Amino acid sequence: MIYEDSDDVQPVLQEGTGYESGLSFEEASLKRFGYQVSDEVAEYLSTVRERPVWKQIPGEVREMIRTQELPEQGFPFEDTLAFLRELILPYPQGNGHPAFAGWINSAPAHAAVLIKPLVAAMNPNCGIGDHAGQELERRVVQWVMELCGFPVADSAGVFVSGGSEANFTCLQAARYWAAQADGWDVRKEGMQGSRPPYVLYQSDQGHFSVRRSVEAMGLGSDAIHIIPTTPTYQMDVEQLSQRIRQDLNVGQRPFCVVATAGTVESGAIDSLDELADLCEEQDIWLHVDGAYGSFGILDERVAMLFEGMKRVDSLATDQHKWLSVPIDCGCALVRHGTLLRDTFRLTPAGQDEHEVWMSEYTMQRTRRFRALDVWSVVRTAGRAGLARAIANNNDMARLLARMVSAEPDLELVSSGPLSIVRFRYAPPALYDDPLTLDRLNKELALEVQRRGKTLLTSTYFQGKVALRACIVNYMTCASDILTMVEEVIDTGASLLSQINN
Ligand SMILES: Cc1ncc(COP(=O)(O)O)c(C=O)c1O
Numbered sequence: 001m002i003y004e005d006s007d008d009v010q011p012v013l014q015e016g017t018g019y020e021s022g023l024s025f026e027e028a029s030l031k032r033f034g035y036q037v038s039d040e041v042a043e044y045l046s047t048v049r050e051r052p053v054w055k056q057i058p059g060e061v062r063e064m065i066r067t068q069e070l071p072e073q074g075f076p077f078e079d080t081l082a083f084l085r086e087l088i089l090p091y092p093q094g095n096g097h098p099a100f101a102g103w104i105n106s107a108p109a110h111a112a113v114l115i116k117p118l119v120a121a122m123n124p125n126c127g128i129g130d131h132a133g134q135e136l137e138r139r140v141v142q143w144v145m146e147l148c149g150f151p152v153a154d155s156a157g158v159f160v161s162g163g164s165e166a167n168f169t170c171l172q173a174a175r176y177w178a179a180q181a182d183g184w185d186v187r188k189e190g191m192q193g194s195r196p197p198y199v200l201y202q203s204d205q206g207h208f209s210v211r212r213s214v215e216a217m218g219l220g221s222d223a224i225h226i227i228p229t230t231p232t233y234q235m236d237v238e239q240l241s242q243r244i245r246q247d248l249n250v251g252q253r254p255f256c257v258v259a260t261a262g263t264v265e266s267g268a269i270d271s272l273d274e275l276a277d278l279c280e281e282q283d284i285w286l287h288v289d290g291a292y293g294s295f296g297i298l299d300e301r302v303a304m305l306f307e308g309m310k311r312v313d314s315l316a317t318d319q320h321k322w323l324s325v326p327i328d329c330g331c332a333l334v335r336h337g338t339l340l341r342d343t344f345r346l347t348p349a350g351q352d353e354h355e356v357w358m359s360e361y362t363m364q365r366t367r368r369f370r371a372l373d374v375w376s377v378v379r380t381a382g383r384a385g386l387a388r389a390i391a392n393n394n395d396m397a398r399l400l401a402r403m404v405s406a407e408p409d410l411e412l413v414s415s416g417p418l419s420i421v422r423f424r425y426a427p428p429a430l431y432d433d434p435l436t437l438d439r440l441n442k443e444l445a446l447e448v449q450r451r452g453k454t455l456l457t458s459t460y461f462q463g464k465v466a467l468r469a470c471i472v473n474y475m476t477c478a479s480d481i482l483t484m485v486e487e488v489i490d491t492g493a494s495l496l497s498q499i500n501n
Contacts, residue, residue: 022074052452054094099454101469109324111380127359137371156337158361159370162330163291164209166316169332174285178255200256203235205263233268262293267418272308291318298387389474393419425492438465
C-alpha cells in the first residue's frame with residue numbers, strides 16, 4: 001500500500017504510447033525504420049552469393065561486441081541498426097550461402113523471413129487462449145503430417161524448438177504410454193519405484209539428442225541399448241530382435257525403439273516397415289527421429305525408403321532443416337493424440353473447459369507463433385516447390401559423390417540415399433599413413449572454412465577422419481559443388497606441402 005499515499009505517482013490519464021520508454025515508436029518512425037530494415041534484408045539476402053561463406057570475426061570487432069556497456073539510456077534505432085550492419089551481419093555462421101554444407105543448417109526461405117515482423121507484431125502466446133495463432137498451428141501441424149506421410153486421423157502434434165525437443169516430447173509420450181500399459185502413472189510416481197528397468201533401443205548411428213532426452217527423463221543413458229548397423233548404416237533388425245529377447249529374459253522392460261530417418265552421418269533411413277513389424281509383435285513404441293531426413297520422402301525417387309512411416313507411433317521432424325524455416329522450429333508428431341495430451345496436460349481428463357490448447361501437448365506454456373513461419377514457407381513453395389528443392393539437394397549430393405570418385409586425390413567414404421556425402425583428401429602417396437591423413441583432413445576442414453569459398457566440417461567415423469557435406473540449401477547448384485571439390489583439392493595440396501617442408 002506504499003503507492004496509495006505517495007505523491008510521486010502520476011497516473012497517466014491520456015492514451016499511453018510508451019514512446020518515452022523507448023519501447024515503442026510513433027507511426028511515421030515505425031514506417032521509416034521498417035523500410036530501412038526491409039532494405040537491409042533484401043540487400044543481405046540478394047547478395048549472399050557474393051560474400052564469403054564464413055569470415056573470421058576480427059579481434060577488435062569481437063572485443064566491441066563483448067565489451068558493450070549495458071545502456072543506461074537507450075540508443076536511437078538507427079544506431080542499433082548501424083551496429084547490426086557493421087558488427088553482426090558480416091559475420092554469419094555461413095548457412096545462408098549456397099556453398100555452405102557444414103552442418104545440417106539450411107538457408108531461411110524468404111517468405112518466412114519477410115513474415116517475421118508480423119509474427120513479432122502479433123506476438124500471440126500460442127500456448128493458450130482462443131485465437132488465430134493456435135487455430136493455424138492445429139492445421140499446419142497436419143500439413144507437416146501430410147508432407148511426411150504420417151497419418152493425420154487421431155494424431156496430434158506440436159511445434160517445438162527443434163529436433164532435440166521433438167525427440168524429447170515424443171519419448172515422454174512413449175514412456176507415459178508404457179507405464180500406463182504397465183498399470184502405473186509415471187507423471188505422478190516418476191522413475192522412483194522398484195520396477196523392471198525401462199530400456200530403449202537406438203542404432204549406433206542414432207543422434208545424441210536421444211541420449212540427452214533419456215538423461216533428462218531420469219532413465220539414465222545406460223537405458224539406451226545401442227544396436228549395430230548393417231553395411232548401409234541401417235539398424236540391424238535381427239540384432240535388435242535378439243537384444244530385446246535378451247533384455248526380457250533378464251527382467252528389463254523394453255518400451256521404445258528409436259529409429260532414424262536420415263542419420264546425421266550418412267543420411268541412412270532405418271527399415272521402418274520391418275521395425276514396425278517387430279515393435280507390433282513385441283508391443284513396443286516405435287519412434288522415428290526424422291529431424292534431418294523426414295522431408296526426404298518428398299523426393300519421389302527415394303520415397304519408398306520411408307515405407308512404414310504410416311505405422312510408427314511418433315515422429316520428430318525439423319522444419320528448420322530441410323523445410324528452410326528459419327531457426328528455431330521442429331515438430332513432434334504422435335499417432336495417439338489423446339495420449340500426447342495426457343502426457344502433458346495439467347487439468348484432469350474430462351474437465352476440459354475449452355478445446356485443446358497447444359501448451360497441453362508440450363513442456364512450454366508460453367509459445368511463439370512458429371506455425372506462421374511454417375505456414376508461410378509451405379504456402380509459398382507448395383509441396384511441389386519443397387519437393388523440387390529437396391530433390392535438387394539430393395542430385396547435388398550425387399554429383400559431389402561422382403566428382404569425388406573421379407579425383408585420384410579424393411576418396412569417397414559414403415554417399416546417399418539423401419544429401420549427405422562423406423569423403424577424404426587422400427592422395428595415394430599417403431595411403432599408408434593414416435595418422436597424417438587424419439590430421440590433414442581435420443585441418444583441411446578448418447582451413448577451407450577460413451578461405452571462405454565453401455564450408456565443410458570434419459567427422460570421425462569408423463576410425464577415420466573424413467569431411468562431411470550436408471547439402472540442404474535450396475540454392476546450391478553444380479558450380480557450388482565444383483567449388484567444394486576444387487577447394488578441398490587445392491587446400492589439401494597446400495597443407496600437404498606445408499607438412500612436407
Ligand atoms: C538425426 C538428428 N536428430 C536430431 C537432431 C537435433 O536437432 P536440433 O539440432 O534441431 O535440435 C539432429 C540435428 O542435426 C539430427 O540430425
